[in-house]
Amino acid sequence: MDDIPIDSPIAPAFAGRHNSGIGRQSIARGRRMILWGTSKRVLDFDLSEREYCQQCRQDQDFGLRLKYEHGHFYHLFGWVMSKQYQLVCPDCTHGWVVNPRAAEALIGRNPIPFYQRHGWLVMLALAAIIGVAVLAHQPAG
Numbered sequence: 001m002d003d004i005p006i007d008s009p010i011a012p013a014f015a016g017r018h019n020s021g022i023g024r025q026s027i028a029r030g031r032r033m034i035l036w037g038t039s040k041r042v043l044d045f046d047l048s049e050r051e052y053c054q055q056c057r058q059d060q061d062f063g064l065r066l067k068y069e070h071g072h073f074y075h076l077f078g079w080v081m082s083k084q085y086q087l088v089c090p091d092c093t094h095g096w097v098v099n100p101r102a103a104e105a106l107i108g109r110n111p112i113p114f115y116q117r118h119g120w121l122v123m124l125a126l127a128a129i130i131g132v133a134v135l136a137h138q139p140a141g
């Protein structure tokens with residue numbers, strides 16, 4: 001009695017979901033659903049450099065910040081799509097792009113959380129483990 005007719009119409013799963021989050025998408029196939037998306041973030045640091053701002057025509061404390069974009073599965077298994085370190089004037093937001101090595105040396109670490117950078121490796125490892133387990137438990141012959 002619980003059987004679903006094969007020719008039953010597919011529920012409009014996507015209706016009304018497009019205004020939630022930027023770039024988030026979902027793929028629904030039957031009951032399976034893979035949730036992935038992209039997130040843009042800006043990280044500020046307690047690091048600044050006194051420089052002359054041509055826009056403001058005076059010296060300003062340019063703050064270091066990191067703008068980056070990462071993709072993810074289920075908000076957990078991530079990878080970095082783009083990143084840019086910037087020195088930004090606090091008044092006019094005019095500034096420069098900074099060499100990432102120099103910026104990370106100054107910060108002392110890579111400020112992007114591990115799961116946002118290498119989460120996809122964790123997912124790959126889990127998939128491999130599950131794959132091996134499935135193969136190992138198949139009946140011989």
Ligand SMILES: [Zn+2]
Nearest residue numbers: 053056089092
């Ligand atoms: Zn300025």
